Amino acid sequence: MSQDWSTDGRQAGRRLGRRWAAALVAATVALPALAEAPAGASAAEAGDAQAEAGRLTIDRLVASPSLSGATISSVRFSPDGRLVTYLKGRDDDATVRDLWAHDLETGRAAKLADAQALLGGEAEALSEVEKARRERQRITGSGIVAYQWSPDGQSLLFPLGGDLYLLTPEAAGGDGPGGTVRRLTETGATETDAKFSPQGRYVSFVRDADLYVIDLDSGAETRVTRVPEDSDGAIINARAEFVAQEEMKRTTGYWWAPDDSRIVYARVDRSPVAEVARYEVAADGGVTTVAQRYPFAGTDNALVALRVVAPDGGGDRALGVGADSSSYIARVAWMPDSARVTVQRQSRDQKRLDLLSVAVDTGAVETLLTETADTWVNIHHNPVFVDDGRAFLWTSERSGYPQLYRVDVESATMARLTRGAWAVLSSPSVDEAGGWVYFTANADTPVERHFYRVPLDPAPEDMERVTRPAGWHSASVSPDGRFVVDRYSAPDTPPRVALLTAEGERVAYLSENRLGADHPYAPYLETHAPVRFGTIEAEDGTALHYSLRLPADYKAGRRYPTVIAVYGGPGVQRVSKSWSLDFNQILARQGYAVMALDNRGSANRGQAFEGAIYRQMGRAEVADQLAGLDHLIDAGIADPERVGVWGWSYGGYMTLMLLAQAPERFAAGLSVAPVTDWTLYDTHYTERFLGLPQDHDGYAPSNVFRYLDGFRDDRLMLVHGMADDNVFFDHSVKLISALQDRRVRFDLMGYPGKRHGIRGTDTRAHLWRDALDFFTRRMPPGR
Template sequence: MRALAFTALLLATACGAPAPHLGPDAPRPNAAAPDLRPEREAPGDEVREGEALTIERVFASPSLSGPAPRGLRFSPDGSRISFLRPRQDDRTVLDLWAMDAADGRTYRLVDARALAPQERALSEAEIQFRERARISETGVVSYDWDSEGRAILVPLDGDLFHVDVETGEARRLTDTPEFETDARISPDGRHVSFIREQNLWVHDLETGQERALTTEGEGAVSWGVAEFVAQEEMRRMTGYWWSPDGARIAVVRLDETPVDIIPRFGVTADGVTVTDQRYPRAGRPNALVTLWVIDVATGARRPVYLGEETDIYLARVHWSRDSARIWIQRQNRAQTGLDILSADAASGRSRTILRERADTWINLSDDFITLEDGGFLWTSERSGFRHIYHVSADGQARALTGGDWMVTSLAGLSEDGETVYFEGWRETPLERHLYAVSFEGGEPQAITQGQGRWSTVMGRGGEAFIGTWSDPDTPPQVGLYAIDGSRIAWIEENALDEGHPYHPHIGAHVSPEFGTLTAADGQTELHWSMLRPDHCTAQNPCPVIVQVYGGPLVQTVHRGWTNPRDQLFAAHGYILFKLDNRGSSNRGHAFEAALHRRMGIVEAADQIAGLDYLQGLDFVDSDRIGLWGWSYGGYMALMTTLQAPGRFAAAVSGAPVTDWALYDTHYTERYMGTPQDNAEDYEAGSVFAHLDGYRTPTLIIHGMADDNVTFDNSTRLFAALQERGERFDMMTYPGERHGIRPPPLQVHLWRTIFGYFEREMPASADDAP
């Protein structure tokens, strides 16, 4: 019996009998938490009381969502569960915690402030990496277990610490003025690898000696680093991969010489810096990426053959279990083709074993589980919905699942290889559950039940899993579960009792309503959600703020925890409405591909259909409907109001793309092709083509050091509106990038947003201008 199963048994004994299987009629997993979903009160009924939320409290510490763990993992020996947790006194600082699987005891493994009381300023490379990874916290933001579960590697303060999990002793491995990034422990436990100054290094844990495996990294050339579009758009955050035996490393050599240099002005309160950023705009050259295999002992290296075409994307790299082969996912520049290459690790010779093709584009995923038979499990949207396939060593693909529903991710494989676990939905895209299906295929069986959304981390061998669950009225709750879905122990119950940060606001909590409406094509069903304050009735119609994202790869309407920030709209007297238009995620590829080569048109038409729906509701003041969004949502706030002149009372556009020719290659060309081959649709998808429809008072917000949606997207719009004599408002944030991160600035941002809406479309009709 594996260690994981044994410790699960110990936990069941130590913590009492396991919870019953969560069948359809079973109580919700948070049965101890208060029910926040009362029936809507009729006029004249007693109004629920609770402390109203303020902007200052939403962005203060501790987090109103409670101490929700993140970065959850099983230790390799199954004896512990590790996770990151924000500090009570400062939600922006993370510490590393663990739960002992033998007795359920939870304790802090690494206190970030004890190891680094005054963290030094981040390097530019680390700032960019965290921006790409959407990491806004400091302290312990990542960690890596050794293969035996005895030690953890923690990057902190720009250096690396090796922590003994039994004693808690932390040994500092590096102490340099340079930052060590992307660090991990080799599978054989002998080395720590990391990137320093654009080169790949290894540190021998026994001798303490370190060696540079590459030395040519400088200027536009880097080793082991993922390029901008790989991090931002492909979700590939690394440029090197250890073989399972620890003898070799597959390493990317990155040459950004062909990429245009876009001067980025970092305007701060103290002055201006100019960064020459390598930014590949749509239709312009990409970086040159090659793959090499380095022998760790000798330093010898050999190139891996990726094909004659060099204008490609290296999407994913995987090692076979026996360390003899490498599987490479290679994507063509147009992203209409994805090939899986099988390469010999010793010679670098490769052959294509699987080809995926699409008329629109192919979405990438991280789903790839190697098998003893020399093949692998992976997922594909070739049927129109993402499903699981067994691919043999010679490239023959056999479907394990199928139907008009979505597998969202592979979760794991049972130790006997007979059961495959995955996350996804079958009944409604608003929920997400864990399922099991036979390796031979067949009808999937749900492991988690009830309403809400689950995310899981499967233990090795599939004997237990870490499950995080929430619903609109219950913040994330994390438990250790047996594979039949019964709860063994809480890792973080996060119950909404008197000690919970959100408890004082329960009485003022507004539960969302869900529904559907018909898209602008007259046939497609779209999902919406609405936060409606109790006072909004036919006798007292209220203003609405529509929150939009609208772009691919994102779903905003679901039955997960309602972000306390969303509750601010109700606290300010507004109804909050969200609609997932065609083009958004988790409804199948055809639903998403509706925006192919016409971004900003289909999505805006659906949002206007949502506006029509709202204006037909008797509890909505049809003259006071606003629109706001950030990033793609900022683009949508502009494109929708411009194509519905004067129909919205006000709009807020944050960090918007205004012309797709200004955005990056991998994202933009996936949906639009290049400006050279699709000039007409680039023009139609540009904000500037629709400025004749500018009627809605608009606030435009942008970070002045944004390295994703560069600041010139907004400055060009400022200039165009000024030339036309149009009135608009703007707010810029010196030194801030694509996200406005520091809590004081978040408070300022949201005061600005609500202040603008309250000026243009007050929550009280009596205050309307």
């Protein structure tokens, strides 16, 4: 490793921007061109030629209509329970979504709002702030990507093309429900984070760095907050800062009082955060310098102060609570009385979380409860208030697993609603009239997810499972507690949406998406690569779940080239009994066995399982993935001479760690958008698992650069978006330079203008084609 890279993360971060462009050019010159196919057609081209014979190609995989069928998303009940609304991709372009409604009384469905018609055929124009916000929320596609019902159920609010629209549904006619659309804004700026006020009198949104409110009766627009003129871009109002959006999943920076009287908002001072020059290479070859305030691990965070203001902009004042250099504001929620707000304040080391009650008029602060942990405290979206605010539902891991509790506000006593060595996976929904609490959990098995309910009065033994078919469920209950919308899939069942009774009886399908002869995937069913599930033991005896996709022509006793599809990082679960149609299916169809394994450190298995990575990443995860590989070799499935690995983001990091720590085990590795040096990643994520870099030496063993001597020639394909604002392209640039210094040959592909997700139909087709050719060259199937 060159001496330049031995400095701390802050210095490295400042220099990376100046070096990466030159390093990329050097890498392109020094490395062989991305592999030419062997004599004859490439694997991807061969697949294309056989499409007529039912062979699934990469081009067809990414094209429209979606091979997974007419799936719907963002399914919600109207407040009056009359309609179920959802977003649905167009038949000619599944990435463009329109707003639809299903009338529960008549059973008819119809399109409420057509995105392309509203845009008049023009392309969407979004601000960089909104593009980044969607990237943080992992929102893909275009058109209508989000919407919200008004509290009275009379209208819906949605953003489109940077402006806001208000839709009023009409009574169902002969073809189903219809609607009229009113445009609320028409500006050159992008309005983001739009909301109805709780009483429905106002619509609020953020424009640039300030909060605005529209009075729906008069149509008057008010600028509620004002950024100081001399802030030079460092101050933002009512918008969540970077780490809140990316790591805390707090996507908003303002909160309405239940009675519409006031708004609490965050004033974010980003001046303590170092401004770094991030370089974006565009598709036209231009290079843009983007000044981004990015809090590298161990450096200063933004300062967040909570303020309160009236909808007309009056009475703006400090609330007296916020985050300093030693804490974060994780969540804010009003209590039902509109006089107090709850604030989840988390310590910088994330081992302590206080739930505070703040009296808005007096500023008096009371601690309702405190959560602590030896490793870290996970954040959730509770509290959910019940009994007119006298109690709330809370998720706690004090038993070792996330479970639901009912907390009395006055006495702070906690009563358990659920009990077991399994995880509650969602915030609870409450049917107070019926006396039930609904939630999603993995109580039956970690590889399935179901919707359950328990009595609102603590009685954990009376828990009932609402959803029945084995698989992966995500559900919600209607406002009156009568119905449940169940979004469900299984390995042999594409995503479908059903309407159930509260007891789990199916009433109707909203989207059956049956795998019949007319389904888009029907021509490819005969050669579909099925998936198997199993468990192995980690070195400490912990059960690890895996999935294995075998070629359709699999024969026992024959060894196959094998690819480990890895993520391996915290907060994510890869092994699930759900529908999956992705690059792994392509690999299996080409003759590869594909294994995914949730190693220790992965999500939804409790504190001890997740905490295995505390203070050192890349140790337990690597050991568990190698144990999975050993299992396949011992079972006579994997050919030990033809083993590959691929992953994205943390999976890209894991790919590098496996190639470097166990070079004799792998013939090829595809690493996409990897973290390579944890001092170059952000504070909240990195310090949660590794602590502050100045406090201990856990960073060096967790970084790829400790293991550079393990990399071998022609084993690595490195891929990165050249406008990535999450895992900076600098991570790969640093690795490029280090590998060049060691004269290690590797393949490299950069995608101009692409962020962390490297999105786009043509782009994804190109990426997967290159990836397939890479694996075919390094570990060809068919021997």
